[in-house]
Amino acid sequence: MTSEIPHLQQAAVIESPGDNAKVAIQTDIPVGEPGPDEILIKLAFTGLCGSEVRAIRGYGPYNQIVGHEGVGIVVKAGPGVTSPALGQRVGIKWLYSACGKCIACLKGFPNNCPNHVNTGRHVPGTLQQYAIADARFVTLIPDTVTSEVAAPLLCAGLTMSGAISKLSDLDENDWVIICGSGGGLGHIGVQLARIPRRFRVIAVDTGRTKRDLSLECGADHFIDFEDEDVEAKVKQLTGEGAGAVVVVAGSEDAFALAPKLVRNMGLIVTVGLPHNDFTIPLSATLCSARALTVTGVATGTEQQMVELLRQAEDGKVTPSIEVAEFHEVPNIFERLKENSITGRVVVRIPQ
Ligand SMILES: [Zn+2]
Ligand SMILES: [Zn+2]
Known part of the structure; x- marks a missing residue:
């Protein structure tokens, strides 16, 4: 050989x-x-x-x-x-x-x-x-x-396995949001959240093909961030907000939105990699008062x-x-x- x-x-x-x-x-x-x-x-x-x-x-x-x-x-x-x-x-x-x-x-x-x-x-x-x-x-x-x-x-798959493993405190039927659901990582994340873990999944991305893939992968709902008010739609679907939001997208807007999408005691899982200088706009007071958790995943x-x-x-x-x-x-x-x-x-x- x-x-x-x-x-x-x-x-x-x-x-x-x-x-x-x-x-x-x-x-x-x-x-x-x-x-x-x-x-x-x-x-x-x-x-x-x-x-x-x-x-x-x-x-x-x-x-x-x-x-x-x-x-x-x-x-x-x-x-x-x-x-x-x-x-x-x-x-x-x-x-x-x-x-x-x-x-x-x-x-x-x-x-x-x-x-x-x-x-x-x-x-x-x-x-x-x-x-x-x-x-x-x-x-x-x-x-x-x-x-x-x-x-x-x-x-893609392994990183999402790592990300979904962070949701160990959530129960079946808890709401989980995957931001960037139609991409390489996101669509596998939807499957892992929906099938083995039986969460209810809200997929967030944009465009027809990403919408179709997200729904094929088992998402319960899809929100197009270009056309819809993501925060309002999430509140309408979940009431208090999601148990967790997994931010797969590298977009700064997706990270900025994440704290608004989770309920009190909610979990923000960062997967995406925006520019190194970018910080999540989350005040320390809000993080304390709402008992939020932010955690990252590296594969x-x-x-x-x-x-x-x-x-x-x-x-x-x-x-x-x-x-x-x-x-x-x-x-x-x-x-x-x-x-x-x-x-x-x-x-x-x-x-
Ligand atoms: Zn990679
Ligand atoms: Zn070591």
Whole structure:
């Protein structure tokens, strides 16, 4: 198998992050060599996450090769790696590795490790033919889940599993609002809130296709934030407000609205990533007086990943995907910037 691995490969590379950013398909990117604890994966598909827009806009230091929802086959192992085996199909996630020694890691939440390494940020991502991964942090993909379906579960799905797990104090039939319900993360969030947890879901997004997808995913109601008064409609439906609002959208308006949509003792779960300078407009007095909780989510745990794949096998969670070819990646980035993608785009990696 080793002899078939080329020295150079194709990758989608972000050039000049910021206003004049460009994504170029390059054909002369060296294939990595796995070191200790590392494996080389020949990728088949990768999802393209909305958060990659941050890399294009220059909102922080990212690798020139982003992508963190990759599925492929292990083709080479570094020294000492015994698992996963060559030929096994695995998924690469945003969490490339964690330290295993900090409080978050010791509590079983390596996804919140302050010393974490992220795929597509600290190390090259999955918009390439061959990616290096830490063998200890990849996920085995069950045979019954196709690679293109598994890809969006690795970040979009897992992040929403993490977000919905925060709603442990809510009861069946409690109202949960998903803001950004028609996007890559949101539509999976609607399914996870509605089916396993049996919450009543109010989906908030805009446009016909996002409305249709949100309702197909099980939302009880859809509110179009462009045409309707979201706060008034939520009050009309829920009376006191929702038990929780999960803000998936990266839009500042969505975060500004969130405190107005929850009832007293309500929970605001932040998932979306607006510009780093943006703060949620929530007065300390209001937060105290209404006993609100604000909590954030950075992806989920491996246990949640395994459970999510099982839910996909059982048909409880089905990502809505659009498969695109590798040469279309620059255009997909433009669509992500415009927030015009419904569900998830998954890119086929040239073989
Ligand atoms: Zn992501
Ligand atoms: Zn740690």
